[in-house]
Amino acid sequence: MLTAALRKELLLQWRTRSQLMAVFVFGATTLLLFSFGIGPNAEMLRTFSSGFLWLGLLLSSTLTLSESFHAEMENRALEGLLLLPSDPRALYYGKAIANWLQLTLLGCALVPVMVVLYDAGTTELLKLLAIILLGTAGLSAPGTLYAAMTAQVRAKQTLLPLLLFPLIVPALLASVKATSLTILGDPMHQSRSWIALLAAFDLIYWSLCGLLYGRVVEE
Amino acid sequence: MTGGVVVGGWGFVIAAYSLTAIVFLTYGMTLITKLRDEQSRAEPEGKQK
Amino acid sequence: MKKAYVFIALGVALLLVGSYIGLFVAPAEEYMGQVQRIMYVHVPTAWNWMLAVLFAFGCAIAFLFTANTKWDARLEAGLEVATLFAFLLCCQGSIWAKPTWGVWWDWDPRLTSVAVLLFAFLGILALRGFVDDPQRRAVWSAVATIIASVDLPIVYYSVKWWNSLHQQQSTPQTVASQFHLPLRINAFGVLFLMIGFIMLRTRIANYRLAREMAMPPIGGEQAGELA
Numbered sequence: 455m456l457t458a459a460l461r462k463e464l465l466l467q468w469r470t471r472s473q474l475m476a477v478f479v480f481g482a483t484t485l486l487l488f489s490f491g492i493g494p495n496a497e498m499l500r501t502f503s504s505g506f507l508w509l510g511l512l513l514s515s516t517l518t519l520s521e522s523f524h525a526e527m528e529n530r531a532l533e534g535l536l537l538l539p540s541d542p543r544a545l546y547y548g549k550a551i552a553n554w555l556q557l558t559l560l561g562c563a564l565v566p567v568m569v570v571l572y573d574a575g576t577t578e579l580l581k582l583l584a585i586i587l588l589g590t591a592g593l594s595a596p597g598t599l600y601a602a603m604t605a606q607v608r609a610k611q612t613l614l615p616l617l618l619f620p621l622i623v624p625a626l627l628a629s630v631k632a633t634s635l636t637i638l639g640d641p642m643h644q645s646r647s648w649i650a651l652l653a654a655f656d657l658i659y660w661s662l663c664g665l666l667y668g669r670v671v672e673e
Numbered sequence: 674m675t676g677g678v679v680v681g682g683w684g685f686v687i688a689a690y691s692l693t694a695i696v697f698l699t700y701g702m703t704l705i706t707k708l709r710d711e712q713s714r715a716e717p718e719g720k721q722k
Numbered sequence: 723m724k725k726a727y728v729f730i731a732l733g734v735a736l737l738l739v740g741s742y743i744g745l746f747v748a749p750a751e752e753y754m755g756q757v758q759r760i761m762y763v764h765v766p767t768a769w770n771w772m773l774a775v776l777f778a779f780g781c782a783i784a785f786l787f788t789a790n791t792k793w794d795a796r797l798e799a800g801l802e803v804a805t806l807f808a809f810l811l812c813c814q815g816s817i818w819a820k821p822t823w824g825v826w827w828d829w830d831p832r833l834t835s836v837a838v839l840l841f842a843f844l845g846i847l848a849l850r851g852f853v854d855d856p857q858r859r860a861v862w863s864a865v866a867t868i869i870a871s872v873d874l875p876i877v878y879y880s881v882k883w884w885n886s887l888h889q890q891q892s893t894p895q896t897v898a899s900q901f902h903l904p905l906r907i908n909a910f911g912v913l914f915l916m917i918g919f920i921m922l923r924t925r926i927a928n929y930r931l932a933r934e935m936a937m938p939p940i941g942g943e944q945a946g947e948l949a
Contacts, residue, residue: 596869599865599869600866603849603862603865603866604849607849607852607853608852609852613845613848613849613852616841616844616845616848617842617845617846617849617866619841620838620839620841620842620845620870620873621842621869621870621873623838623873623877623880623881624873624876624877624879624880627880627881627884628880631884647883651879651880651883654876655876658872658876659869662868662869662872663869666865666868666869669786669861669864669865670861670862670865672861682754682755682756682757682821683756685757685760685817685818685820685821686745686756686757686759686760688817689760689763689764689814689817689818690741690745690760690763692810692813692814692817693763693767693810693814696806696809696810697915700806700919701730701915701918701919704919704922704923704926705922707926708922708925708926708929711925711926711929711930712929714929714933715929715932715933
């Protein structure tokens, strides 16, 4: 059931890949605007580069997350899916994983933008990828749950970030710190602890949100 | 920032206490007003519930 | 409803007594001077805020298990009171921080966690405002409250850690023994006040729910009330 749901989601995303391109441009523009906000101070830009990256990614996520339920809301497909003899949790995890992959792609695509604009690069690419994977997972789990809720409500564009942003503060802090340490240097190996915090956050929320999803879409 | 002596400060103390008092008072009064409003609306609707 | 008013009256009386002692009887602290007296309202508010959050969390779980709308009414009350207290805490904390540290906000982990949860609960209250169907509104608020409450300790530890790498400022929590009496009195004062508030607010929520259930749907649309 999960693989079927996941396959459907990935197919959907592949069909609308032009949208992902647009979101990437949005994210890159955000990173550009951050540098205009700070000014042409190369050192300061480099110091805060990871913060800008993750904030840009977070803002972009509100676009992709709310879009992920667009197909269900048209033609009231959400109710149709519920009539199937399937576990709603499979639907949730399918969508959450698909969103996660999408955000990871976005994150990786924004890294070169960060490198160029802020002169902030690193050779530890695998570690950076791991941080991006864990961080976007932290965004995707609660984000997919809240996207399911707000898709059915008025003012959904405002409600999704309103609900999501306070919640993911720990994931944001940990991702920014871990990325920052990777880029700027980590003499005391603190990034391990931040990565552990991210992993714990992901574990808690991937289980909790899956558990609660059934109640959110019932009726 | 080390611990030196903080001079004066009564203004801040009064501000904190007054703010707390005003917030509690205002909230309490809005609650009582809303409750009276709801009770009066429930009565004319007959012996429902 | 008499009980609620009794609680409130008791709470106000205790607060008057406790604040009087805290303001005029207790001695000024050695380093912080008169500003220390803010603790006699700040700490009680903080303790009771945590209780309010716990209460909201409990109501959310109770509703999901029992589907009894009375728990949704209590949840609504708990959310509103917790949000109010969180707002109050941030203001009190800023008023304390300015003369002490020279800045309105010093990223103290406890207060920062309160601020995060303040925004989280405001979001849930906003969500309630936009959902007209009472059943759905109740389920969603319960889910959102559980998610936000579970987050509180995680937020606290992550901010504490994030902050510890920079500042070594002590937080205004440790209070010497001679100052305990006004603190305890005010703590109970705020507690009774809070209980009274929650009782009244639950009553209001129950009335509104009853009105919503009784209203016949007109052409498929319900004139839902904003919570």
